[in-house]
Amino acid sequence: MAFTFTTLIQQIINGLSLGSVYALIAVGYSLVYSILLFSNFAHGGFLVVGGYACYYLLTQWGYGVSISMLGALLASGLVAVVTERLAYKPIRERTPITLYLLIASMGVNIVIENLFVVTVGGRLHALPRSTFPTGTFNLFGGVTISASDVLSLITAIIFLSALQLFLSRTRWGLAIRAAACDIKTAGLMGVNVTFLISLVFFVAGVLAAVGGIFLSVRYSLYPQLGNITTKAFVAAVIGGLGSLPGAVVGSLILGLAEMLTAGFISSQMRDLVVYSLLVIMLLISPSGFFGKKISEKI
């Protein structure tokens, strides 16, 4: 594959678009980590719930795109909250060791994935073609951009900006930042910590659903789609676990690395490059770009 300027621009745009989807997933994942200090591997499950909810609202119940998306975000947010209440809260209340939460989250992920396998089946589903714009734009010098890439980039920017405003400007946003610093002391300020954790899971679930919908458009929908969270996990680690700007930066780096590899080397090398980046990052700076604590966290 020859190096051309057109390919470079093309792949940068594709990379930013893919990176923005990773960012939606990685940010929610990092948000949960910042509060409870464990890697929530059920995050991929929330994403799949969002994808299927959107699919069924569109195809079976015939709702419009906006209602279906809204429903999908709510469904995924609620599943995240319920997961926390049923699977994590009882553990949190019994032990401060977060390893048990990590293990529980792996279990939840398997449960969610297989619930879809037994109910809707393991085959691929595609969101209806009419759902999202399918056109392409032609830019200078033969660069083509698909409308759905632009849409996912814009949507990610909107959601991440909204999250940023929520965290920096509101009372509960401040409480979440305080809890990320020291959750016990946040409780001493009169913050209802149980509610705060539910709120964080809801937000994480909503963001995961947005990512899930765009991934279903980009690829297709299947019960294991959530495994792509591994990429978001890698992005979050590269950016620095628990740091939201880190998650965004890590995601964009990852998206660009994947697309540039696909454009200039080979599509099959994508994952090799991604995981090499992770290994290199862990060797050079284990706490990532923006990570704060590197002691005994899993």
Place this chain on the structure above:
Amino acid sequence: MSKVLLEAQNLYVNYGAIQALAGFSLKLYENEIVSVIGANGAGKSTFMNALMGMVKVTSGEIFLNSYPLSSKNYQVVRSGLALVPEGRRVFASLTVSENLKIGAFTRKDLANEINEDYEWVFSLFPILKDRLKQYAGTLSGGEQQMLAIARALMARPKILLLDEPSLGLAPIVIKDIFKELKRINEQGVSILLVEQNAKQALMLSHRAYVLQTGRLLKEGLSKDLLEDEDIKSAYLGRSA
């Protein structure tokens, strides 16, 4: 005698097989400063945490204005208790201004009343006003303690609880902070103080309780305890 504001009756707290509090009772009257002194491991912090709903009380009861106090942490804060925790625990990655703001988290009153309280805490600790935009983690130990107290006051508590406020601070800073605690009390906030630094605590408080391995050893007026031979030899050191 003024009325009882806070009353703990026969509190028991167990951590597994370890009994941290074994039937401790305490009364705090309105506008009073009460200190609880005792050695490391006597159960002082456990007592504070039990009041705040941070640890589970095995048995016993706590009343605020003769109503049972909630065992839920955030409701305790709403009903008027604010704790300055051991080791200060300011939110290091938030600014001084944000630390004060989160202190007022439970308040539903108007913005201008909260602003009055900002002025109040700045009048007590003027240094905080110069540090507003700074991250709390960059403050010195003494400044962090002032911030932790100011943060608790932003909840406009009826009772200010302090867990080892002198810990790790230079004597001159301790003196300053205790002077401000007296001023805070004079402005109508009752104070419950837990301290290993018995002398400082007894000099500030009106009454005191001496706690030993979860049980009451002695209680009385602070000025009497300062003269008490047993207390002198066990807690105040020879120079006292």
